[in-house]
Structures are given as C-alpha cells and as structure tokens.
Amino acid sequence: MGEPADHELNGPDGSAHAAYARFEVVAKVRSYGEEVNLLPHLPLWTELLVFVGSAGVIWLAGIPLSNYTDILADRLHLGQALGGLILLAVATNLPEIAITYSxxxxxxxxxxxxxxxxxxxxxxxxLVALDAFGVRERRPLTYQAASLVLVIEGAIVLAVLVVVVMGTQLPKNLVVARLSPDVVLIAVVWVVGLMLTQRAGSALPWSNSGEAPDSQPKPRGHSKKSRSDDATRRGVSTTRVVLVFGAAALATLVAGALAEESGSAAADQVGLSGALFGATVLAAATSLPELSTGLTAVRQGDYKLAFGDIFGGNAFLPVLFLLAVLVSGKAVLPNAHAADIYLTGLAALLTIVYMAGLVFRPAKEHARLGIDSIAVLVLYALGVVGLVFLPQ
Known part of the structure; x- marks a missing residue:
C-alpha cells in the first residue's frame, strides 16, 4: 500500500494525533478493499465479459449441482427429511450465497x-417460463400442480417476507455478537416452515391429503427418484457423486462472487444503481439454474416439484440476511432503502397470485399461459418500471 497523500494526513486541528488517526483509517479502508476484491479495476467491456462468463458458469454448473444434490440426498437417506430440504435449499442457492458474502x-x-x-x-x-415452455398438457401449470402443500409453502414465503418488512423498522444499532434479532427470527421462521412443509407432505387431514383431483398422476419428487435410480443402474459411485457435487459447488461459488464484483463495477460505470442492478440483471443471472432444473422437472411431469423448488428457494433466500450481518457486522434490514421494501412487496404480491392460482386452478390457457402466469408477468414488468422511478 502506498503512502497517503498530504490532504489525507492533515487533521482538522493540524495535530499529530489527528493526522495519525486519519492515516490509520485510510490504511484500514485501503487494506480492507485489497483483501476482498477478486478483480482489479477493468474496462467496462472486460467487466461485462467477466459477468457474462460467470453467469454462463452458474448456468452450466447449476445443472449437475441440482442433479447430484438429489442423488446425494438419496444416497445419504435424507430424502424428504429436514436435512434433505436444507441440503437442497443451500445447494440450489449457492450463487446467491456467494454473491451475498462477496x-x-x-x-x-x-x-x-x-x-x-x-x-x-x-x-x-x-414459473411463467415453466408454464409457457415446460408444460406439455394443454392445462396451465397451477392446474397440474394444485396442492394444499404448495399453498402452505407459499404462505411460508409470505411469513418470511413479513419479518423482512418488520426488520426494516428496527434501530440500526441493534446488533449483538454480530447478529440482529430480525435475521435470527427469519431463520427461525424458515426452519419452522420446513418442519411444517415436511409434516404436510406426509399427510393432511383433507380429502386425498390436500391433493387436487386431476392433478399430476405421479407423486411429487418422482423425477428425483428416477435420476437417483438411473445413476445407480449406471454404476455411478458415491465417491463420484461427492466429487462432482463438490466441483459444481465450488465453480458456482467462485462464479457467483465474480458475477457480483464484475457486475457491480460495470453497473457503477454505466450509472446503474446497486438496487436496480441487483434486483434485475444479477437476480436474473442467479436464477438460471432454477430455470434449467425447473424445465427438466416439468417436462418429466413433476409439476409439484418444480413449483415447490421455487417456493422453497424463495423462502430460503431471506435467510441469507443472517450471513450478510455476520460478515459485515452491521444491521442490514434497518438500513434498507425504499427500493428494498418495494421489492419485498412485489415478491409477496407475485407469490399471492400463484397461491390463488393453486386454489382456483384456471383450466384455460391463453398464449400457452394460465391467467395467473399472465398476471404475474404483467405485475413484474410494472414493478420493474416502478423501481426505476423510486427515489435513489
């Protein structure tokens, strides 16, 4: 690290103590930046190239990561147990974990x-894309996937988002042992939600355990079991499963960190706010694995699994605020901007639309989409436009 400039050494009172304190702060800030930056300062086109390449790695690594997560859970006899749900949530959200940490x-x-x-x-x-390009029967996705278990999973997403909004109103200095009460409560709500989901998946005191008539004929998760059985028939060893899983996880983590850093730098150069970039471009890049695995599940007729994976991942994402607080040592949600609360409301609104679709089960398609998917697409487009006009 080079010597500080003269104006950085001069304290407001000209004293040696003030000058030394000023130098110490500058040194800490500079050394901190050198520790966490993976990339040097690059031209805009290079930043964009790194971002696109990182998104490509997230897409490619996400496919084997998801597949081998299912095989690993089956080999470890986790199945639909709580440990299996946690493993799935962590594995499918590794890009977001890396980006949050970075x-x-x-x-x-x-x-x-x-x-x-x-x-x-x-x-x-x-889910709109899955409805349009994945469903082969001439019925909307919510008609095929309708289940009270999925409605419960959607309610858990809403519960977590409510705690997020509550957390934005807490004092900014309410941090103890690098933790704030809001992020702890989010994690507790998520774990309780997993337990409720697991119990609901076993049996509900409703007709046919809450499964709608004329929905998918095979049980939820049959495509996962098929992948695991196929790997066993092909003689894929557990060692190979662990190695591929580890390699895909490592590639996803590195690509996620590079995507955050290069994307943030590129967004700064073109004048795009961090909130708008994170909510649109970066969020779209990290959603590529969910799109790929969801299409695979839907094309195999496992509509409930595809829906459940999206709701399950959405319920887990706010748990990453716990990681952000631990790493930064600062309360995250009390420092939330208007755009953050706005995005929370948008996410809740879209979730409610699909929950209604699972209950009312629209039977007709319009341009290969159910009316609920059309509503979600329109509301999201309007939401992004509204995000542009929010005060920065």
Whole structure:
C-alpha cells in the first residue's frame, strides 16, 4: 500500500494525533478493499465479459449441482427429511450465497439486499417460463400442480417476507455478537416452515391429503427418484457423486462472487444503481439454474416439484440476511432503502397470485399461459418500471 497523500494526513486541528488517526483509517479502508476484491479495476467491456462468463458458469454448473444434490440426498437417506430440504435449499442457492458474502465483505450491502429480494421476485417469474415452455398438457401449470402443500409453502414465503418488512423498522444499532434479532427470527421462521412443509407432505387431514383431483398422476419428487435410480443402474459411485457435487459447488461459488464484483463495477460505470442492478440483471443471472432444473422437472411431469423448488428457494433466500450481518457486522434490514421494501412487496404480491392460482386452478390457457402466469408477468414488468422511478 502506498503512502497517503498530504490532504489525507492533515487533521482538522493540524495535530499529530489527528493526522495519525486519519492515516490509520485510510490504511484500514485501503487494506480492507485489497483483501476482498477478486478483480482489479477493468474496462467496462472486460467487466461485462467477466459477468457474462460467470453467469454462463452458474448456468452450466447449476445443472449437475441440482442433479447430484438429489442423488446425494438419496444416497445419504435424507430424502424428504429436514436435512434433505436444507441440503437442497443451500445447494440450489449457492450463487446467491456467494454473491451475498462477496457483497457484504466489499461493503456493497445494497447489492446483497436487492439481489436477495429481487431474486425472490424473478424466481417467481421463472414459473411463467415453466408454464409457457415446460408444460406439455394443454392445462396451465397451477392446474397440474394444485396442492394444499404448495399453498402452505407459499404462505411460508409470505411469513418470511413479513419479518423482512418488520426488520426494516428496527434501530440500526441493534446488533449483538454480530447478529440482529430480525435475521435470527427469519431463520427461525424458515426452519419452522420446513418442519411444517415436511409434516404436510406426509399427510393432511383433507380429502386425498390436500391433493387436487386431476392433478399430476405421479407423486411429487418422482423425477428425483428416477435420476437417483438411473445413476445407480449406471454404476455411478458415491465417491463420484461427492466429487462432482463438490466441483459444481465450488465453480458456482467462485462464479457467483465474480458475477457480483464484475457486475457491480460495470453497473457503477454505466450509472446503474446497486438496487436496480441487483434486483434485475444479477437476480436474473442467479436464477438460471432454477430455470434449467425447473424445465427438466416439468417436462418429466413433476409439476409439484418444480413449483415447490421455487417456493422453497424463495423462502430460503431471506435467510441469507443472517450471513450478510455476520460478515459485515452491521444491521442490514434497518438500513434498507425504499427500493428494498418495494421489492419485498412485489415478491409477496407475485407469490399471492400463484397461491390463488393453486386454489382456483384456471383450466384455460391463453398464449400457452394460465391467467395467473399472465398476471404475474404483467405485475413484474410494472414493478420493474416502478423501481426505476423510486427515489435513489
């Protein structure tokens, strides 16, 4: 690190103590930046190239990561148990985990928050793509997937988002042992939600355990079991499963960190706010694995699994605020901007639309979409336009 400039050494009172304190602060800030930055300062086109390449790695690594997560859960006899649900939630959200850590460590908390909340909104929009390009029967996705269990999973997403909004109203200095009460409560609500989901999946005191008539004929998760059985028939060893899983996870983590850093730098150069970038471009890049795995599940007729994976991932994403607080040592949600609260409301609104679709089960398609998917697409487009006009 080079010597500080003269104007950095001169304290307001000209004293040696003030000058030394000023130098110490500058040194800490500079050394901190050198520790967390993976990339040097690059031209705009290079930043964009790194971002696109990182998004491509997230897409490619996300496919084997999801597949081998299912095989690993089956080999470890986790199945639909609580441990299996946690493993699935962590594995499918590794890009967001890497981005949250990188953004919090580099001081880009606005990018971390908007990526998480914008990610919930855009991952809900992934269901629109699954409805349009995945469903082969001439019925909308919500008609095929209708189940009270999925409605419960949607309610858990809403419960977590309510705690997020409550957390924005807490004092900014309410941090003890690098934790704030809002992020702890979010994690507790998520774990309780997992337990409720697991119990509801076993049996509900409703006709046919809450499964709608004329929905998918095979049980939820049959495509996962098929992948695991196929791997066993092909003689894929558990060692190979662990190695591929580890390699895909590492590639996803590195690509996620590079995507955050290069994307944030590019957004700064073109004058795009961190909130808008995190909620749209970065959130879209990290949603690519969900799109790929969702299309695979839907094309195999596992509509409930595709829906459940999206709702499950959305419920898990706000838990990453716990990681952001631990890394940064600062309360995240009390420092939320208007755009962050706005994105929380948008994510909740889109979730409610699909919950209504699961209950009312629209039977007709319009341009290959159910009326609920059309409503979600329109509301998301209007929401992004509204985000542009929010005060920065």
């Amino acid at each position: 953004a919090a460590a580099s001081g880009h908390l606005d990018v971390a928050v908007s990526n998480i909340l914008g990610g919930i909104a855009i991952q809900t929009v992934v």
